[in-house]
Amino acid sequence: MQIITGDDSKFRSANDKKESEESDEASLIQNDGDLYNDVVIEDEVLEVGENKNRHLKQDNMLTINYGQVRSLDQNSANVGYQQFILSYGYQIRDNLWVEASYGQNIIRDFPSTGIDTTLRQVSGKLKYTFKVPFYSYIQPYIGFLSAAGNSPQAGIDPTGNTSQTDLDNETKLVDSLTKNEVIFGATVVRHLAPGWYARVDIGSDAVSGGFGLEF
Helix, strand or coil: CCCCCCCCCCCCCHHHHHHHHHHHHHCCCCCHHHHHCCCCCHHHCCCCCCCCCCCCCCCEEEEEEEEEEEEECCCCCEEEEEEEEEEEEEEEECCEEEEEEEEEEEECCCCCCCCCEEEEEEEEEEEECEEECCCEEEEEEEEEEEEEEECCCCCCCCCCCCCHHHHHHHHHHHHCCCEEEEEEEEEEEEEEECCEEEEEEEECCCEEEEEEEEC
16 A cells, blocks of 8 residues: 555546536636626625715816906906906715815006006805706805905006105005905806816806816
8 A cells, every 4th residue: 555645636536527627617708608698706796886965976076267256446446357267176075065266367557557466366165066957056155255466566666756655555455455255156067078067156256157077
């Protein structure tokens, strides 16, 4: 008698070998039809769920708008200025969004002729989404706006021909553009294609329209 130690997997009967080969052969994909058979491997089935509570499924919205913002002219009267506004919104929970916006424009001949001033506005908003017909959504919002003017030439006279009173008035006019206030309004969003939408904003901070990308 001879004792053999080690792997005994090769010591199988002919019937065992035949059954093993048939089993391996049956598990292989033999032709195109095998790609559509009814065999399901339960451990590898993945269920992709969708949160039906959310009207807007994506969590991020990036928008470029163009519209009118309110500020002051040389006579301290309320006027409208055209401004580009870039906004980014994030859905923090179902239908509840936070959004940050930045807008900027140039005011020509302000605070005096020959001097330009940059008007910048930064805002933060809290929005809630409601679904309306025609693949559209309305988002009432409340937030806070901070605005300021920047004019390096205001209050400076390199020629020496302007009185100090006029120079002080220039500085005062630029400072008058600064404001910090609570804002409110509503945003209307309409889907145009997967990932793209049109948008209109009507609020105390701006009246504008534009397009955006959701992701």
